[in-house]
């Protein structure tokens with residue numbers, strides 16, 4: 547029977563069909579998905595902090611309303627993703643505890659500070675732009691609930707990206723000080739955004755397996771290249787300079803050549819030693835503790851509602 551189910555699973559993957567929660571799946575496939583989906587969910591939740599930092603200081607009421615809605619969208623993404631992970635047999639509590647106790651990761655990018663309003667623009671353009679490049683292929687991931695969650699998330703991320711780009715466009719066509727602020731944010735966010743795609747393919751531990759299972763559809767380096775190629779014309783329209791003197795079109799490859807991010811820095815940040823890791827985790831732990839009464843009240847309410855139904 548073991549061979550039968552494995553053969554069935556292999557055929558589903560081969561035929562580009564979806565694996566659903568009640569289907570048989572190899573343990574490693576399940577574990578790999580929980581790891582990636584949980585990290586992804588944690589990233590959405592921690593990712594609320596750098597931008598949340600600017601809600602009370604947005605330059606106009608309209609910008610404030612937009613940013614508020616955007617940060618709320620990120621909370622929603624976290625919740626869809628925790629729900630997708632739950633279909634694999636883990637609970638949201640277990641995953642949240644794993645984040646809080648530092649046993650699971652979240653994206654490196656959210657350990658960098660948002661120093662100016664232009665950083666809100668750069669996050670939308672570059673960070674959400676990188677997220678889209680990475681996540682659109684995940685809409686075709688072999689695990690049904692993850693793939694379906696990604697469809698809505700990607701639609702919202704495209705709106706986020708445009709709002710960030712529009713902020714930078716306004717600044718880069720504004721006063722010389724505003725332009726300088728936009729350039730400075732691009733200078734600081736460029737390489738951390740390239741690093742979001744993960745280590746180079748030669749050092750990526752999970753890519754081969756994930757690609758075999760059609761969880762990942764493209765390698766880290768392929769997506770990084772796609773992102774660079776996408777950003778170059780967009781930077782031109784902004785009139786800003788990507789901080790890479792070696793960035794140039796390579797006719798033979800049909801892609802831009804570019805300087806790789808500092809992967810040693812990526813590994814340091816992932817290991818906890820980035821500019822804001824301690825602050826991000828402290829904030830999340832505090833928010834979790836302060837929300838304990840809400841969780842208790844909700845559980846109590848659910849229990850009462852269930853016993854009323856029985857009666």
Ligand code: ACO
Pocket residue numbers: 581582585586587589590593651652653654655673674677680681741742743744745749750751752753756762766816
């Ligand atoms: N930040 C933190 N950790 C990272 C990053 C990063 N930018 N890139 C790689 N890693 C970690 C991996 O999680 C893995 O560690 P682990 O074994 O403890 O899980 C290790 O570095 C080696 O990397 P890979 O083998 O290449 O890992 P993987 O195949 O999972 O690829 C990637 C990494 C591309 C991030 C993949 O997990 C993915 O596509 N995830 C879904 C998208 C996502 O999580 N985006 C979050 C940011 S987007 C946003 O929230 C706006």
